Amino acid sequence: MYRPEVRLLDCTIRDGGLMNNWNFDKAMVKDVFDGLAKAGLDYVELGYRADKKLFSPDEYGPWRFCDEEDLREVAYPCDSKVSIMCDVGRTDYDTILPADESIVHLIRVATYVNDVEEALRLSRHCKEQGYEVSVNIMAVSHATEAELDACLEKLAKTDIDMVYFVDSFGFFNIDQVKYYCEKYVSRLPGKHFGVHTHNNQQLAFGNTIEALQKGASLADGTIYGIGRAAGNCPLELIMSYLQNPRFDVRPVLDLVQRYFESLKQELRWGYEVPYAITGLLNQHPRTAMALMKETDEKPYSAFYDELKQGDGA
Amino acid sequence: MYRPEVRLLDCTIRDGGLMNNWNFDKAMVKDVFDGLAKAGLDYVELGYRADKKLFSPDEYGPWRFCDEEDLREVAYPCDSKVSIMCDVGRTDYDTILPADESIVHLIRVATYVNDVEEALRLSRHCKEQGYEVSVNIMAVSHATEAELDACLEKLAKTDIDMVYFVDSFGFFNIDQVKYYCEKYVSRLPGKHFGVHTHNNQQLAFGNTIEALQKGASLADGTIYGIGRAAGNCPLELIMSYLQNPRFDVRPVLDLVQRYFESLKQELRWGYEVPYAITGLLNQHPRTAMALMKETDEKPYSAFYDELKQGDGA
Numbered sequence A, B: 001m002y003r004p005e006v007r008l009l010d011c012t013i014r015d016g017g018l019m020n021n022w023n024f025d026k027a028m029v030k031d032v033f034d035g036l037a038k039a040g041l042d043y044v045e046l047g048y049r050a051d052k053k054l055f056s057p058d059e060y061g062p063w064r065f066c067d068e069e070d071l072r073e074v075a076y077p078c079d080s081k082v083s084i085m086c087d088v089g090r091t092d093y094d095t096i097l098p099a100d101e102s103i104v105h106l107i108r109v110a111t112y113v114n115d116v117e118e119a120l121r122l123s124r125h126c127k128e129q130g131y132e133v134s135v136n137i138m139a140v141s142h143a144t145e146a147e148l149d150a151c152l153e154k155l156a157k158t159d160i161d162m163v164y165f166v167d168s169f170g171f172f173n174i175d176q177v178k179y180y181c182e183k184y185v186s187r188l189p190g191k192h193f194g195v196h197t198h199n200n201q202q203l204a205f206g207n208t209i210e211a212l213q214k215g216a217s218l219a220d221g222t223i224y225g226i227g228r229a230a231g232n233c234p235l236e237l238i239m240s241y242l243q244n245p246r247f248d249v250r251p252v253l254d255l256v257q258r259y260f261e262s263l264k265q266e267l268r269w270g271y272e273v274p275y276a277i278t279g280l281l282n283q284h285p286r287t288a289m290a291l292m293k294e295t296d297e298k299p300y301s302a303f304y305d306e307l308k309q310g311d312g313a
Helices: A012-019 A026-039 A068-074 A113-128 A145-156 A174-187 A204-213 A235-242 A250-267 A273-280 A286-293 A300-309 B012-019 B026-039 B068-074 B113-128 B145-156 B174-187 B204-213 B235-242 B250-267 B273-280 B286-293 B300-309
Strands: A007-010 A043-048 A081-087 A104-111 A132-137 A162-166 A192-196 A218-221 B007-010 B043-048 B081-087 B104-111 B132-137 B162-166 B192-196 B218-221
Touching (some): A026 A068, A113 A132, A113 A145, A204 A218, A204 A235, A204 B204, A250 B300, A300 B250, B026 B068, B145 B174, B162 B218, B204 B235
Parallel strands (some): A007 A218, A043 A081, A132 A162, B007 B043, B132 B162, B192 B218
């Protein structure tokens, strides 16, 4: 595919941080930013800006908070713009500096459909401070159509720059992605829409391709697919699919070899059957992550039955 | 998706054998067959029937040859039919017993487009002996359209039961699979067509879904995706996608846990960047497999450049 307007966002440090409490060391993050800048990424997301009244810096690494001085140690002004993510309900508005005092360019507000009013308030604040703003609607597979439609209708009326379709649990297959993307395109005229997938059923890249075919103009990826549980869409695969000469996949390949192959041995993201089970049953991966830490061997078939049957409600 | 006519073929032992010279022990293969029979598979492919004048039983395990007595030790008559694969040019016709003296039901003839005449001769022999017969056209991504069209035209005129579309190098993406499947459907009226994918770009399952959407009525999978290099489409994922109550994924989940998680540690199939590189460049994975065995660290970017530039021809 060649659609030159498609922009790429890397969220290696932000989503990968879910696997190590954002304890990536600064020299490594600096190399990652530099490699991604050379690869021509449009945006590099370096973490969350979490409220320190809710999360302690003693428990989490710097990329949970993305203090301005930490960002400036690893990133530099270039064509690759720095992004951070703010969770609705976990953000201290006072930590959002005016954009001209910050190295951050894009703020992505992560919300569930039912928190959209608070997401709009936070987004307005970020816009007023001068940032480009995205609203990322998480866990769409747990929302009713009516809830999602109402949420999209509200977003369509704002000056928010981008809206993301997020398959939080790695549940959707290609047919379903097609359906949702057609909805996003029709309900959000004039806005960019992006796609963020998870790999529980090994569909992160396939679903990203489908979304790009159906009109998404932004795609998220992470180096070597790092991310919570089964991980995300591998950036190196989207880059080569796009066939856009302004992207150079080679710095990303070398980052995989230098850092991420050994990190994967340590942190163990990627395809595993317990993650596939939570994915196909449209559930959060936390039960799978717990199962994989247990020492007693519960049969996977029993785990599947438990999750499928739920509590009989 | 629910298309009750879709049939599933497992080729765990046949394709997985490419990673260990078919040295699976009989007790394990017996358990695999039994689990797959309980899971409701339509076909279980237990290996190749290679010519012992060309391949020595001293060098290869029993599933390279699939002697009748070995098959009968691990399989039993049931609704899951035994399949074997014969490579064009590597098959001793005299080893194809009359079907009523064999536990084998389906023979799959693997061919390149240019060997189709010999594939037709072998297929006729197998049909005459009483077998169901499939022709699997390998390496379609290396054939010209004209070659493929001529091959399909010849196959359309035969009484061969099935024809498979095979993405040998894990090169195709979803758009391309759509194109080829529409071709197979239109050029092979009245025949079943099947899909066999490889996972170099993590598209094995996504491409299988696309083929099933576009009319394939047979799909191949392997347990936990075992197969050469990046491996194949994970059977457990296709099974749950099909939503057909005659399939029960649970025995497959338990086989993963019992055998295939530890086998993967040993044999190391699955997504790796060198396999992604050969896949996206439409090349055989042998160079990637060699790279991964080397001890000196050639940068992946250099490997990519070498393969991309070829010899300048």
